[in-house]
Amino acid sequence: MSRIHLNRDRQNLGQFTPEEVAEGLRSGRFLPTDLAWREGMETWQPLSTFTDLPEPGEIEPPTLAPGTPLNELEKVTAGSPEGDFPWDKRGEIGVFTALWETLSAVLGHPITVFAKLPHSPSLRSPYLFYLPLALVTGVVATGLAAAFVHFAVQALSSMPDTSSDPEVARLIVALRGMDMTPRFIATLIGIPVAPFIAAAIYHALLMAFGGARESFQKTFAVTCYVLGAVSPFQLVPCCGPFVQLVWGMVSLSVGLAVAHRTDTWRAVLAVVAALLIGCCGFMALSFLIANPSHAALPVGQ
């Protein structure tokens, strides 16, 4: 049977055998809405209209030749050769096209895209994706918040019945208390170091749960691509940070599970445990800042 050409959102996914397509549909790699074409067809049709694909039970695994070296098998399952990942093709397709393709793939099709991560990704390439994106969106989000606070205080203060309405007075006090300088400094210092700390925590937790089957570089690459891709959600007012948190956790869990070829529960547990560690750390830090005398207690008392 001839090979099937697949296309999603005007992006060519490649040519596959009917068995590969059936397997891809089953695993979620391909979608029933993906457009497909093979020799003899007049036009592209959704994959859901292909009724002659083999059922999962009919698919025979490929023959494993005796003596096939294990490291060759690892190459097939553990990652693609350099250059398959959209961001790694920026030299050929241009930085902005690669940026857009990586963003949409990481947010929309994390299973497919993280399967394309190189076997040994460099630290530089994912960091180059993350840093400008996170830094620009972080600085713009902080600037927007500062501008909103400034204009809101001005608008509320100019209202004639400010002094008589306790709700408005409370809001003005709350808004004036929002000092944006520490947030701005934290953005500039925190964003460049965040993926190193986050990836170290995720990798350590994956190791603790027995799910770290690949190098730290892969954890770092997944962390950088996901943190970078969800950072523009900061610019969406009100619900943006919540969407950023949920979408980031889902993409990270998928990315770590696919990149490390580990069970879903190990990846989810690593991401959830990291969130809980982060929350506890934040609460402890807030407590120490609010009660500085506790931080100065000598050891042993």
Place this chain on the structure above:
Amino acid sequence: VKFRARRLAAGELDPELLWFGVLAAVAVTGGAWLLLGLPTPVCLFHAFTGLPCLTCGGTRCVKNFLAGHFGAALAWNPLVFLGAAVAALFMLYAVIVLVFRLPRVRVVFESAREANFARVAVAIAAAANWIYLIFRFSRGA
């Protein structure tokens, strides 16, 4: 739109487990946040324009939902109420299929037109929710 049920293959990513883990973590941290009385966000859009944003009343909606006051939760923000209800039902479904190892339900859009229709429906629901909030807040909610 079709609903299909199938079993996961060995080694296949488990979306039910994944979303259950993420939603449970968000629910636990969010619940702890509200329980400890930590500050809830001030809506700068509302403070600046006088109009509610799309998620205004969301925190009060979730608080009422968690307390079992579903009518009040629905009145505060219908869209957030719907999101919370869908999340709660999904978590229940996820626990059942994970514990009893049942086949997983998948929603399949059979054409791009159906998928686009779903997107438009979500956009219309969001717009209708916003109009409702503007009326509600203008009446001094």
